[in-house]
Amino acid sequence: MGEGDELLGILCHVDVVPAGSNWTYGPFEGSVADGKLFGRGAIDDKGPTIAAWHAMKMVKEAGIPLNKRVRLIIGTDEESGFRCVRRYFEKEEMPTIGFAPDADFPIINAEKGISSLVFSQKTNTPDGQLLDFKSGNRTNMVPDHAQAVIGIGFAEIKDRFESFMDSYDYGATANGNDHDNDKCQREIRSCDGAQ
Ligand SMILES: [Zn+2]
Numbered sequence: 001m002g003e004g005d006e007l008l009g010i011l012c013h014v015d016v017v018p019a020g021s022n023w024t025y026g027p028f029e030g031s032v033a034d035g036k037l038f039g040r041g042a043i044d045d046k047g048p049t050i051a052a053w054h055a056m057k058m059v060k061e062a063g064i065p066l067n068k069r070v071r072l073i074i075g076t077d078e079e080s081g082f083r084c085v086r087r088y089f090e091k092e093e094m095p096t097i098g099f100a101p102d103a104d105f106p107i108i109n110a111e112k113g114i115s116s117l118v119f120s121q122k123t124n125t126p127d128g129q130l131l132d133f134k135s136g137n138r139t140n141m142v143p144d145h146a147q148a149v150i151g152i153g154f155a156e157i158k159d160r161f162e163s164f165m166d167s168y169d170y171g172a173t174a175n176g177n178d179h180d181n182d183k184c185q186r187e188i189r190s191c192d193g194a195q
Pocket of ligand 1: 013102
């Protein structure tokens with residue numbers, strides 16, 4: 001919409017990171033409670049996408065003259081590698097200026113970024129060896145669960161684990177069990193009530 005040589009791009013996206021588990025409301029139901037919309041992508045970025053579309057509609061219907069063309073650009077691969085943006089710029093006009101209504105209102109001008117880290121252990125230690133660790137489905141989502149297999153009895157680690165979590169005010173409790181298999185692996189799970 002609008003007129004002019006220059007193009008204002010509003011860059012949104014409708015893909016989401018994996019939903020994960022333990023939702024109070026269904027991740028893809030778009031439930032409204034306490035005046036808030038709950039669902040995967042409600043904030044990032046389907047909610048802001050619809051808000052931007054409504055804003056454009058209101059400006060258009062109000063007959064406000066624009067000296068630029070305005071285009072809502074909706075991507076479908078923002079969370080995984082921006083293939084949608086690369087394709088757009090192969091085929092379509094590059095905006096002169098633009099903004100991305102993504103996440104919390106009114107403005108976010110920086111993100112922390114993502115680190116992909118690989119930890120390794122060079123030697124076997126007699127106790128406390130971390131044998132396996134799993135948490136989250138993707139690097140760009142907040143994990144709801146973490147699970148470690150360690151080479152130490154659960155009873156020995158439980159109190160230390162819980163006091164560590166208490167020191168960060170996570171309010172977590174440890175659930176775990178000992179497996180009497182040939183590798184003598186022990187398992188500890190976190191974190192009920194963790195943030
Ligand atoms: Zn986003």
